[in-house]
Amino acid sequence: MIRHVVMFKFREDADEAQRQAVYGAIATMPEATGVSESYTIGPDLGLAEGNFDFAVVGDFADQEAYLTYRDHPEHQRIVFDIIRPAITDRAAIQFEIP
Amino acid sequence: MIRHVVMFKFREDADEAQRQAVYGAIATMPEATGVSESYTIGPDLGLAEGNFDFAVVGDFADQEAYLTYRDHPEHQRIVFDIIRPAITDRAAIQFEIP
Numbered sequence: 406m407i408r409h410v411v412m413f414k415f416r417e418d419a420d421e422a423q424r425q426a427v428y429g430a431i432a433t434m435p436e437a438t439g440v441s442e443s444y445t446i447g448p449d450l451g452l453a454e455g456n457f458d459f460a461v462v463g464d465f466a467d468q469e470a471y472l473t474y475r476d477h478p479e480h481q482r483i484v485f486d487i488i489r490p491a492i493t494d495r496a497a498i499q500f501e502i503p
Numbered sequence: 504m505i506r507h508v509v510m511f512k513f514r515e516d517a518d519e520a521q522r523q524a525v526y527g528a529i530a531t532m533p534e535a536t537g538v539s540e541s542y543t544i545g546p547d548l549g550l551a552e553g554n555f556d557f558a559v560v561g562d563f564a565d566q567e568a569y570l571t572y573r574d575h576p577e578h579q580r581i582v583f584d585i586i587r588p589a590i591t592d593r594a595a596i597q598f599e600i601p
Contacts, residue, residue, distance in 0.1 A: 407548070408543060408545070408558075408560065410508055410510065410558055410560065412508065412510070412594050412595075412596050445506060445598075445600045445601075446598075447506070447598025447599050447600065448598060449596045449597065449598060450505070450566070450597045450598060450599065452566070452569070452570075452597050453595065453597070455595075456595050456596050456597070457594055457595065457596045458596075459596070459598070460506075460508055460596045460598055462506065462508065462560060468548070468550070471550070472550075475550075496510050496555055496594035497510075497551065497553075497554050497555065498510050498547045498554050498555045498556075498557070498558045499547065499548045499550050499551070499554070500543075500544075500545025500546060500547060500548060500557070500558055501545050501548065502543045502545065503543075
């Protein structure tokens with residue numbers, strides 16, 4: 406199984422409506438792409454200084470399923486049109502899980 | 504449930520032995536701390552440029568369990584003595600999952 410993790414920091418001037426639009430758009434991705442086994446998203450709980458603002462952890466059966474998700478037109482649209490205008494930093498990784 | 508995610512980038516001069524020492528130390532944490540429901544770790548698969556080098560995703564029953572893990576003396580020892588000397592960048596977040 407492939408675990409895809411990505412974290413973002415919002416632009417300082419991203420207001421609550423824009424943040425909610427980002428969360429809402431990302432929440433549609435499992436259904437839009439149809440290839441994830443598990444898909445979690447959430448805002449940081451505020452337990453530590455310096456944390457990122459929100460994260461997505463998606464699990465995919467194999468590399469092909471992950472790449473189908475990554476390259477899906479609806480995913481690309483949401484990344485370019487909704488996420489990128491709202492964020493300043495991004496941290497990502499994909500790794501194998503049992 | 505609390506999902507704790509952390510990613511690291513190794514120092515350029517961290518050799519393979521030092522990287523394996525980091526993975527090995529982190530792999531002992533679930534047993535040493537005794538409070539995680541799920542704990543995954545892995546090196547980046549190399550599917551994208553600019554990714555972090557390795558990540559940990561740990562799930563904990565509640566905030567108290569996560570804080571027990573975070574503040575556990577053995578966790579602190581591994582963070583200070585083994586991880587920090589080997590890395591340049593760290594990205595972290597904790598968020599709620601169902």
